[in-house]
Amino acid sequence: MHPPLRTHRRRLLRGLVAAAIAVPLVLGAAACGDDEGGGSSADPNAPVRLSVFYWGSEARAKLTEEALNAYKAKHSNVEFEVTWQANQGYADKLATLAAGGDVPDLFALDDNMLSDFATRNVTADLTEYKGNKIDVSKFPPSLVEYGTVDGKLVGISAGENTQGLVYNKTLLTKNGLPEPTTGQTWEQHIDWAAQVAAKTKVPGTQDPSADYKAFWVWIRQQGKDLYSGKQLGFTADDLAKWFTLWKGARDKKATPTPDVIHEGNVTDISKQLVVTGKAATSWVWANQMPELKKNTKDELGVVAYPGDPSGQWARSSMYWSVARSSDKKDTAIDVINFLVNDQAAVNILGTDRGLPSNMDLRTAFASTVSDANMKLSIQVENDLAPKFGKAPQVPPKGHSTFRSELVKAAENVQFGKATPEKAAADLIAVVQPKLG
Amino acid sequence: MALTTAEQPSVRASRAPGIPAKRRGSRRGRRSEAAAGYVFLSPWLLGLMAVTAVPMLLSLYISFTNYDILSPLSEVEWVGFDNYKRMFTNDPSYWRSVTVTVSFALIAVPLKLAVALGVALLLNRAWRGVGLFRGLFYLPSLIGGSVALAIVWVNMFNREGAFNGFLGLFGIDGKPWVNDPSWALETLMVLAIWQFGAPMVIFLAGLKQVPTELYEAASVDGAGRFRQFRSVTLPMLSPVIFFNLVLETINGFQGFTAAFVLSNGTGGPVDSTLMYTLNLYIKGFTDYEMGYASAMAWVFLLAIGIITAVFFTTGRFWVHYSDGDDR
Numbered sequence: 001m002h003p004p005l006r007t008h009r010r011r012l013l014r015g016l017v018a019a020a021i022a023v024p025l026v027l028g029a030a031a032c033g034d035d036e037g038g039g040s041s042a043d044p045n046a047p048v049r050l051s052v053f054y055w056g057s058e059a060r061a062k063l064t065e066e067a068l069n070a071y072k073a074k075h076s077n078v079e080f081e082v083t084w085q086a087n088q089g090y091a092d093k094l095a096t097l098a099a100g101g102d103v104p105d106l107f108a109l110d111d112n113m114l115s116d117f118a119t120r121n122v123t124a125d126l127t128e129y130k131g132n133k134i135d136v137s138k139f140p141p142s143l144v145e146y147g148t149v150d151g152k153l154v155g156i157s158a159g160e161n162t163q164g165l166v167y168n169k170t171l172l173t174k175n176g177l178p179e180p181t182t183g184q185t186w187e188q189h190i191d192w193a194a195q196v197a198a199k200t201k202v203p204g205t206q207d208p209s210a211d212y213k214a215f216w217v218w219i220r221q222q223g224k225d226l227y228s229g230k231q232l233g234f235t236a237d238d239l240a241k242w243f244t245l246w247k248g249a250r251d252k253k254a255t256p257t258p259d260v261i262h263e264g265n266v267t268d269i270s271k272q273l274v275v276t277g278k279a280a281t282s283w284v285w286a287n288q289m290p291e292l293k294k295n296t297k298d299e300l301g302v303v304a305y306p307g308d309p310s311g312q313w314a315r316s317s318m319y320w321s322v323a324r325s326s327d328k329k330d331t332a333i334d335v336i337n338f339l340v341n342d343q344a345a346v347n348i349l350g351t352d353r354g355l356p357s358n359m360d361l362r363t364a365f366a367s368t369v370s371d372a373n374m375k376l377s378i379q380v381e382n383d384l385a386p387k388f389g390k391a392p393q394v395p396p397k398g399h400s401t402f403r404s405e406l407v408k409a410a411e412n413v414q415f416g417k418a419t420p421e422k423a424a425a426d427l428i429a430v431v432q433p434k435l436g
Numbered sequence: 437m438a439l440t441t442a443e444q445p446s447v448r449a450s451r452a453p454g455i456p457a458k459r460r461g462s463r464r465g466r467r468s469e470a471a472a473g474y475v476f477l478s479p480w481l482l483g484l485m486a487v488t489a490v491p492m493l494l495s496l497y498i499s500f501t502n503y504d505i506l507s508p509l510s511e512v513e514w515v516g517f518d519n520y521k522r523m524f525t526n527d528p529s530y531w532r533s534v535t536v537t538v539s540f541a542l543i544a545v546p547l548k549l550a551v552a553l554g555v556a557l558l559l560n561r562a563w564r565g566v567g568l569f570r571g572l573f574y575l576p577s578l579i580g581g582s583v584a585l586a587i588v589w590v591n592m593f594n595r596e597g598a599f600n601g602f603l604g605l606f607g608i609d610g611k612p613w614v615n616d617p618s619w620a621l622e623t624l625m626v627l628a629i630w631q632f633g634a635p636m637v638i639f640l641a642g643l644k645q646v647p648t649e650l651y652e653a654a655s656v657d658g659a660g661r662f663r664q665f666r667s668v669t670l671p672m673l674s675p676v677i678f679f680n681l682v683l684e685t686i687n688g689f690q691g692f693t694a695a696f697v698l699s700n701g702t703g704g705p706v707d708s709t710l711m712y713t714l715n716l717y718i719k720g721f722t723d724y725e726m727g728y729a730s731a732m733a734w735v736f737l738l739a740i741g742i743i744t745a746v747f748f749t750t751g752r753f754w755v756h757y758s759d760g761d762d763r
Contacts, residue, residue, distance in 0.1 A: 099505045266700040
């Protein structure tokens with residue numbers, strides 16, 4: 001061997017090892033740097049570039065852009081760097097950004113992610129800004145609670161909505177069938193759906209046994225809840241009963257076949273079965289009416305889920321959060337405050353992310369609405385509001401696992417691969433250890 | 437993937453003559469030659485380190501921790517072999533994905549190669565317009581791993597899709613192929629087999645290399661078409677078959693895109709399309725268990741390494757290289 005070559009190689013190896021050690025350190029340091037505050041001492045008129053990230057449809061992107069432009073018109077020093085994408089893959093992308101220490105300054109979260117991101121300190125604690133920089137005093141109390149995880153205010157509710165049973169009015173009228181009503185029992189609903197199926201050849205309702213929000217309402221009506229602290233709030237027996245309820249509905253041909261149900265489970269809102277004509281009813285959120293209406297010529301109606309409407313609650317549809325690592329927190333919070341507490345912004349955003357959280361602005365906004373479906377969404381929420389039950393706790397970490405496991409368990413039953421009891425027991429075994 | 441597959445042999449071939457049999461010139465010359473070599477290598481070397489070696493080592497480290505991707509790396513806890521233990525003893529979904537992946541590879545890969553070889557034999561003749569057909573058959577591979585193709589596939593094999601429409605012409609009542617757990621994986625296999633263009637092109641190139649004298653000699657000896665295929669074509673083609681087999685097996689095990697698109701990222705219906713890599717992705721990015729996902733990735737790497745090693749060992753018995761003097 002020739003000495004120079006050997007030193008080269010040795011140096012090279014040393015470099016490799018150093019890189020292998022240094023890179024994780026640098027990543028780690030970047031991720032944990034800048035814990036508190038930041039930016040508060042800066043000149044308020046200095047130019048700021050704020051990165052914003054959220055999910056949604058193209059329509060939502062347009063509205064959000066418009067609202068951010070309205071903010072910019074008042075604060076010319078702020079530039080937005082907006083990225084958005086479809087719901088699918090949003091959480092993955094955000095998690096990847098977090099892993100790289102590159103969380104956007106301002107981003108959207110939902111129940112699926114809130115606890116996961118908050119307990120791992122990706123989100124900034126906004127408690128100290130409450131009352132001065134961000135006003136939540138006009139919010140219904142439950143919506144404020146909703147953004148609170150482990151005593152820290154980590155998300156500001158971007159809107160309020162509730163569960164809604166959307167049905168195809170045109171189809172029912174044409175066949176002289178009655179419309180579903182708020183307060184009907186689950187059995188009545190299933191019988192009604194079977195009657196619709198018999199008369200119209202369109203299954204009356206989408207089997208929602210894989211749908212966590214339908215199960216959630218049902219389990220609350222049984223006097224329990226989805227979660228109790230960091231535990232599941234129900235037993236395998238309860239879940240098996242739920243699966244059995246829908247097994248009965250399928251046997252009565254009140255629902256589509258399992259493969260079509262599966263299609264409804266995995267699809268986005270624009271291809272929900274009520275819109276594609278594969279079922280007369282879809283289980284959605286009431287504020288999704290306008291989006292559904294865009295995809296069908298038929299007239300749609302919306303009522304509460306079956307059973308006692310007090311099983312439903314005013315829910316925060318999604319949240320705006322600020323990155324803990326952001327050095328532009330003040331600006332980010334100011335933008336959130338604008339989006340939820342400025343009449344102009346509220347009017348632009350409409351009911352796209354649910355009804356405006358600020359009650360005063362909501363009332364003012366509701367009086368100006370002309371879109372028939374938006375009107376209907378607001379009306380349902382207003383009609384139900386007095387009947388709403390107490391809002392449940394924010395779902396704990398692991399909620400997304402519960403949701404995906406529920407789909408798996410329900411489909412196992414639908415396709416006849418497991419009994420309701422077995423599927424329910426399996427789900428509990430997998431999900432319980434993931435909560436925390 | 438298709439392109440790299442096609443390029444690899446030529447790269448290998450051109451690199452071999454670059455290595456001089458004996459070093460020449462003075463010591464200083466050699467030294468500066470080595471330095472120049474490193475300089476020319478450096479972009480590749482830096483790339484290798486930054487995007488392959490360091491992340492790989494990092495993931496090996498992560499596989500022994502409870503890293504959840506959201507927390508900073510500095511906060512991870514060392515959990516030893518817990519992730520590996522859980523995989524083998526306490527995770528039904530893991531074994532489900534192993535089963536799905538192995539059955540996918542076992543069925544789709546041999547069928548894909550058989551179809552590729554069959555079509556290559558057909559297209560190896562000199563008839564009019566053969567070039568057009570070669571292009572057409574290769575086309576699906578060009579857009580092979582793409583999301584667009586998977587979406588087309590999903591729509592074709594829906595209950596209302598074109599495929600059932602076609603069956604309807606013959607009075608056959610179709611199935612909800614992609615939404616039925618007993619058929620979803622099979623639909624994916626058909627998609628994989630349909631993309632036989634890349635191995636087909638390599639087979640074609642291999643067939644062109646078979647000397648026509650051999651066929652002439654064989655026919656003089658009275659060998660029929662089938663006998664010629666068995667005794668001349670197959671042995672002469674065996675290195676190419678081997679090459680395709682190894683690459684397609686690795687490809688088969690790594691199948692992700694189509695399963696992801698078809699099931700909307702869930703591996704459903706009822707875990708029927710839960711390919712190994714898809715399961716790994718779900719664990720890492722949906723369940724935030726990057727430590728566990730990393731461990732899964734390392735087991736995967738090891739498994740593919742073993743399978744490839746088995747191929748190379750057994751290949752000795754059936755792969756014939758015509759330039760026998762080298763062996």
